[in-house]
Amino acid sequence: MHKSVQARVAMLTLLATSVAAQAATVALSNTAPVYDPSVVKTSVYNKTYQESGAVDGDYFGWAVPSKWYNISYCIDAANTDCAVDATQWARVTPPWVSSTSTDKALKFVPQKLASDGTGIQYILPLPFVLNARYRISMRLGTTPGNANAVQVAMMGKTSWDYAAMARTFDIPANKAYVDVEMKGVYTGSAGGAVQADTRTLRLFPRKAGLPIYVDNVKVEIMNADPLNPGSDVSAATSTVPLLMDTKMFGLHVNELGSHNAWPALSQEVLRLWGTDSSYWFAIQPTNDPDPSHWNWSQVDYRVNYFRSHNSSGSIIYTLGQTPAWASSNPNQTGCAYGTGVCAPPTNDADFKAYVKATAQRYLGKIQYYEIWNEPGWAGFFAGSPAKLASMTAVAKQALKEVDPADTYKLRLIGPAVGDIWMDQYLRAGAGVNLDIFNVHQYISPVTIEADVPAGIANAKLMMQAYGLKLPIWNTETGASCGDYGVLCPANYAPSDSVLRGVESRSLAVQWANSVSNVDYFFMEGWGPTWEGLVQRADPGINCANTGPDYCTPYMPLQPMGAGFAKAAAWLKNAKLSSAYKMTTPDIYIFKFTTSLGAKRYLVWTTAASAQTVTAPSTWASKTVTDTAGVVTSLGSYTAAFTLKPNEPLLISP
Structure with missing residues (x-):
């Protein structure tokens, strides 16, 4: 090739490379895209059940989308399973039309419920899209003259899984049917993890023996903002510009005592949970009514530790874990922290005395009280949602009696639970006694931007369904893989620079979704060594499974901790x-x-x-x-x- 030709080819190649490089450059947008969550984006399912033929369904062998199935997890105290009988359901003429009408509806007749009121489920597998916002509507009916109720939920295949969204609808005795609507974001499972199984719409009847008629089922994906799918739902903190409250920078310091470190993390909140010495059973081990005889030493130590470093910071005390003498079932097995402690107390008076004594002792030091930790799991709380709702009223009254003039602004934080449990808890009237709505939104470093908005949107939609307008707090979170349903790619090994960015990403996304408190669990870390905010003396030691002297001190910041401190430096007290x-x-x-x-x-x-x-x-x-x-x-x-x-x-x- 002639040199001049080579030169021209080289020049053209360089020009092409330059053009390609220019084409690859992205101009950051200065304008936010416009979304309207009231507008339907995609219709997923729309049926009025007019077609002829038998209802599809069997016991466990269900997986085909758009077909109804009957499934029973109805093992009662006598270990008697609910029978699954094809005659329990059919396509029939519903009672709200003439007997000669050609209109049809599905009829389900739950024969028996489990002792806790659950068990029979009617399941419609549907291709739910993770983190998409849905509007689900249907007609629910029952036998005229009888009141009934049905809980509707979006969830994954496993029966124990957290629902993406759940809502119970009443069918009054004076109505043949009600047309209902539920809004929610499909999150799959706890933490928004991708679950490789069937995604479903489920109906949980609340009464046995009464038929349920279902018709006009419609499932639609709405045109919601992927960064804030609950943008149309007002919350107490949802005004713009949003202030990055200092309470966004909260921690759990669970191994205090084996160290006294105060790393430079700019932490503003301490949540007392995960330390055995702060539980009710440790404070009041015997039925001694005199609080001056109780064992406050470790709570005193933690409160004084925090306030000596940050006198203007806030402390959250998590109520719960019943002493054996007060437990309604002192022989209850399966409790996370000892036999009987997860059972609710027998007497409300004992619980109220504990709450009052704690609030009085720490008046001016502890402002926030959380009503139990994750009571939706029986290992923490073996009672019902209705029982915790009544205990919530007791706790609220106790705080009012300690500070009747509201001088110290004692506030009660709700429990962090899945939506099936939360729906029943709020249905039992708990919302009127709550000052703060609570979630425990764990994250994967890979999917923060999808997981967080979905979970917070459902919290907003749940509040909206029950007429609540409260601040949203995330009193327990963590960056994890494999814990709490949070998933990462196989053999995930994030770089230090990615880890440093986790807290900036997480806090910014929660900020945009109206969250005003976030508490990292926990400073010293557990599981993968990168989860902790500070460096252990021996990274090979699993601090969660060793004695109290396992590793000291906790001083150098790990990449996750450095990112926490950098997020505070960038964002604290900023306005979005x-x-x-x-x-x-x-x-x-x-x-x-x-x-x-x-x-x-x-x-x-x-x-x-x-x-x-x-x-x-x-x-x-x-x-x-x-x-x-x-x-x-x-x-x-x-x-x-x-x-x-x-x-x-x-x-x-």
Whole structure:
């Protein structure tokens, strides 16, 4: 080839490469996409059951989408299973039309319920999409003159799984049917994990022997904002701009005593849970009514530890874990912290005395009281939702009696439970006694941006269903793989830079979804060594399974801890003006103003590969800072820079 030809080819190649590079550069959007969650995006299922033929269904062999199945987990105290009989259901003429009408509905007749009121389930497998918002409507009827109730839920295949959303609907005795509607985001299982099994719509009848008629079932995906699918649901903290409350930076310090470290994490909240010495059974081990005789030493130690380092910070005390002498079943097995402690107390007076004594002792030191930890799991609480609702009223009254003028603003935080349990708890009247709505939203470092908005949207929708308007707190969270249903890819080994970005991503997304408290579980870490915020003396020791002297001190910050501190430095007391996900590629943009009034932009991508981007000229960008604190100067307002997957950058004018 002639040299001049070679030169021209080289020049054309260089030009093509330059054009390709330019084409690959993404201009960051300055405008949030518009979504309207009242608009239907996709119709998934729409049936009026007019077609002829038998109802599809059997015992456990169900999996075909769009066909109804009958399944029984109805083992009662006598170990008697509920019979599954095809004659229990049929396609019939419903009672709200003429007997000569051709209109049909599905008729289900639950023969027997388990002792806890559950058991029989009618299941419709549907291709639910993870983290999509749904509107589900149907007609529910029963025999005229009889009141009935049906709980409707979206959930995965396993019967024990947390529901994505659940709602109980009453069919009054004076009505043949009710037309009902439920809204929710499909989260699959606890933590929003991807579950490789059938996704379902389920009906849980609440009375045995009475028929349930079902018709006009419609399932629709709504056009909701993927970063905030509950954007249309008002909450007490949902005004814009949103303040990044200092209470967003909370911790559990569960191994205090084997160390006295106070790492530089800018922590503002301490939640007392996961320490045996803070439970009711440890404080009042015997039926001695005099609180001055109780064992307060370890709670005193933890309260004083925190307040000596942060006198203006907040403490959450989690009520619960019943002493044997007060337990309604002191022989209850399966309790996480000892036989009988997960059973509710026999007498409300004993529980009230415990709450009052705790609130009086720590008046001016502990402001927030959480009503039990995760009572939806029998290992923590073996009582019913209705029982905890009555205990919630008792606790609220106790706090009012300690501070009748509300001088110290003692506040009661609700329990963090799955939506099937929460629906029954609020249905029992608990909401009127709550000051704060609570979730425990664990995250995977891989799927923060999907998991968090879905879970918080369902919390908002649940509150809306019961007429509540409360702040939303996340009093227990953690970045995990394999715990609480949170999943990661096989052999997941995140880089230090990804770990440093986890808390900025998590807190920013929760900020945009109106959450005003987040408490990391826990500082010292458990499971994978990268979960902890601080470095153990011996990373090979599993601190969750060893004695009290296992590893000290906990001083150096791990990448996750460094990211926690950096998130606090960037975001604490900031005001969010806008947050959105670009439609393509997967880039997230948060616009906010710092506590000093300076404009900042937090940007990252969850795309599989790095993205070369440019900021809008109106941002007047001068520098980008990564979570390690490395500052890069930009040559111009629109100079290109690189976003690496899951590594946030702070853009400063």
